[in-house]
Amino acid sequence: xxxxxxxxxxxxxxxxxxxxxxxxxxxxxxxxxxxxxxxxxxxxxxxxxxxxxxxxxxxxxxxxxxxxxxxxxxxxxxxxxxxxxxxxxxxxxxxxxxxxxxxxxxxxxxxxxxxxxxxxxxxxxxxxxxxxxxxxxxxxxxxxxxxxxxxxxxxxxxxxxxxxxxxxxxxxxxxxxxxxxxxxxxxxxxxxxxxxxxxxxxxxxxxxxxxxxxxxxxxxxxxxxxxxxxxxxxxxxxxxxxxxxxxxxxxxxxxxxxxxxxxxxxxxxxxxxxxxxxxxxxxxxxxxxxxxxxxxxxxxxxxxxxxxxxxxxxxxxxxxxxxxxxxxxxxxxxxxxxxxxxxxxxxxxxxxxxxxxxxxxxxxxxxxxxxxxxxxxxxxxxxxxxxxxxxxxxxxxxxxxxxxxxxxxxxxxxxxxxxxxxxxxxxxxxxxxxxxxxxxxxxxxxxxxxxxxxxxxxxxxxxxxxxxxxxxxxxxxxxxxxxxxxxxxxxxxxxxxxxxxxxxxxxxxxxxxxxxxxxxxxxxxxxxxxxxxxxxxxxxxxxxxxxxxxxxxxxxxxxxxxxxxxxxxxxxxxxxxxxxxxxxxxxxxxxxxxxxxxxxxxxxxxxxxxxxxxxxxxxxxxxxxxxx
Numbered sequence: 243x244x245x246x247x248x249x250x251x252x253x254x255x256x257x258x259x260x261x262x263x264x265x266x267x268x269x270x271x272x273x274x275x276x277x278x279x280x281x282x283x284x285x286x287x288x289x290x291x292x293x294x295x296x297x298x299x300x301x302x303x304x305x306x307x308x309x310x311x312x313x314x315x316x317x318x319x320x321x322x323x324x325x326x327x328x329x330x331x332x333x334x335x336x337x338x339x340x341x342x343x344x345x346x347x348x349x350x351x352x353x354x355x356x357x358x359x360x361x362x363x364x365x366x367x368x369x370x371x372x373x374x375x376x377x378x379x380x381x382x383x384x385x386x387x388x389x390x391x392x393x394x395x396x397x398x399x400x401x402x403x404x405x406x407x408x409x410x411x412x413x414x415x416x417x418x419x420x421x422x423x424x425x426x427x428x429x430x431x432x433x434x435x436x437x438x439x440x441x442x443x444x445x446x447x448x449x450x451x452x453x454x455x456x457x458x459x460x461x462x463x464x465x466x467x468x469x470x471x472x473x474x475x476x477x478x479x480x481x482x483x484x485x486x487x488x489x490x491x492x493x494x495x496x497x498x499x500x501x502x503x504x505x506x507x508x509x510x511x512x513x514x515x516x517x518x519x520x521x522x523x524x525x526x527x528x529x530x531x532x533x534x535x536x537x538x539x540x541x542x543x544x545x546x547x548x549x550x551x552x553x554x555x556x557x558x559x560x561x562x563x564x565x566x567x568x569x570x571x572x573x574x575x576x577x578x579x580x581x582x583x584x585x586x587x588x589x590x591x592x593x594x595x596x597x598x599x600x601x602x603x604x605x606x607x608x609x610x611x612x613x614x615x616x617x618x619x620x621x622x623x624x625x626x627x628x629x630x631x632x633x634x635x636x637x638x639x640x641x642x643x644x645x646x647x648x649x650x651x652x653x654x655x656x657x658x659x660x661x662x663x664x665x666x667x668x669x670x671x672x673x674x675x676x677x678x679x680x681x682x683x684x685x686x687x688x689x690x691x692x693x694x695x696x697x698x699x700x701x702x703x704x705x706x707x708x709x710x711x712x713x714x715x716x717x718x719x720x721x722x723x724x725x726x727x728x729x730x731x732x733x734x735x736x737x738x739x740x741x742x743x744x745x746x747x748x749x750x751x752x753x754x755x756x757x758x759x760x761x762x763x764x765x766x767x768x769x770x771x772x773x774x775x776x777x778x779x780x781x782x783x784x785x786x787x788x789x790x791x792x793x794x795x796x797x798x799x800x801x802x803x804x805x806x807x808x809x810x811x812x813x814x815x816x817x818x819x820x821x822x823x824x825x826x827x828x829x830x831x832x833x834x835x836x837x838x839x840x841x842x843x844x845x846x847x848x849x850x851x852x853x854x855x856x857x858x859x860x861x862x863x864x865x866x867x868x869x870x
Contacts, residue, residue, distance in 0.1 A: 300508025
């Protein structure tokens with residue numbers, strides 16, 4: 243499927259190193275790492291590692307079944323997965339593959355023509371002493387089936403709709419029966435990747451109820467009404483942010499970490515989970531996520547010097563952070579201070595959303611020629627050099643060419659709509675618009691003929707739009723101002739609306755034309771769509787009609803058909819199906835492509851084990867300090 247929501251972190255893998263067989267067969271790739279003293283110094287146990295959160299992006303939702311409004315990197319990859327790891331782990335050390343040694347589940351076994359999936363679980367234990375069981379996997383499926391509207395990765399007909407039934411063959415073996423034969427690679431990377439085992443201790447509808455045991459009969463999640471009630475209770479508890487650390491619900495974890503506090507400003511403090519039974523047990527004594535109001539504030543702390551394992555200067559020095567674009571020239575000084583500098587790019591793509599259902603400008607945005615003209619005004623190469631500090635890669639396709647990966651075809655490196663103001667002007671004029679440079683162009687030839695403005699566009703309709711984007715990101719400030727200036731040359735007036743990232747996320751949502759929530763016109767997130775929890779870039783979670791991640795209300799039956807082919811085609815034909823989908827979408831422009839931002843991450847010179855994950859997850863259990 244897709245990526246998790248919009249990843250607003252400017253980070254992720256460096257060079258991605260997966261060599262998938264031509265048939266895209268299932269194969270385990272990397273293995274877990276262990277502490278060593280490579281790179282100099284002796285490995286030590288203990289110490290506190292401080293991690294810099296992105297500006298104004300703090301954890302606000304703990305329940306792993308998360309809706310689109312809360313589906314962000316800071317809630318999922320930086321927070322939830324430390325406490326409640328998914329069934330399968332992906333992206334370790336920059337590889338775009340599943341990592342079975344780091345996963346709760348062994349490699350799935352497909353049978354009955356790829357209609358049955360059998361999964362055996364390793365020995366993981368919840369902090370209340372219960373084992374992580376097949377019933378915990380079924381609990382997730384039951385909750386999700388009854389509450390798909392609360393799951394940001396839901397696609398009609400996809401997971402869990404395509405699971406007819408599940409059963410526990412043993413306490414640690416679960417079997418899923420599917421409604422059709424699916425490409426095993428796709429199902430493992432995009433459907434099984436969505437599962438997070440949940441403790442049966444959560445299977446209740448109030449705190450006054452005693453936590454049930456896995457052996458209890460007639461648990462509420464076994465009926466639709468009961469599963470809805472359980473979800474309502476857990477979702478309500480997840481909104482009580484100040485009570486996370488003391489909650490009898492959220493304190494039951496199976497991950498390597500336990501949350502000890504989450505303050506009102508967003509400081510999250512974790513300590514090792516003493517009952518954690520998985521691999522890569524934490525070496526640190528404490529892991530802290532530090533909030534910042536701006537990149538300037540973060541860099542001010544960064545310049546004070548790296549945290550070296552102790553409490554640091556007022557406990558606020560940074561062990562792992564990032565260099566704002568404006569401060570990239572200070573790299574030599576940072577190295578001299580003792581930082582490792584790590585270039586970091588996401589496996590995903592960047593874009594901004596046109597709202598096809600907006601009652602005012604939707605008819606214009608639905609015209610392909612207009613989207614082509616608008617795309618010609620996006621100077622991706624210029625933005626990378628002028629505003630991204632060179633840390634960016636252009637986006638031309640929903641299956642990106644960069645970072646290197648086994649999925650993209652040759653067309654992914656070719657810009658079908660290169661920066662060209664004359665090309666944009668010609669497209670608009672050729673479709674009935676009176677061009678008014680430095681003014682506002684208007685529709686002079688209404689109608690649906692090939693040389694007219696298009697369906698739903700009235701005579702005299704102006705080309706003016708409001709573009710919402712997040713504050714606190716200098717590279718976004720510069721690129722949006724440039725787009726506004728260039729668009730004026732063809733008479734497109736863009737009003738820039740700079741808001742908080744939380745406002746962007748809560749506003750840019752799917753909507754009906756008649757709804758007041760549909761008044762947003764064009765929205766920009768400030769970073770990339772990263773392929774998680776669907777790690778195979780087949781597009782159903784963002785471009786398929788009705789998908790919850792399809793927030794701009796795009797719908798194209800031809801694209802839907804191509805997406806479906808990527809999910810059901812045999813492994814041998816999977817790449818051809820993916821190429822056909824990518825080539826159609828890159829030309830249809832359901833979103834406007836823009837450069838995907840990278841980042842320059844920093845790590846203290848005596849910190850080992852930090853490597854960017856291909857999908858933006860962090861693994862502080864892999865980190866450790868050295869001395870000497």
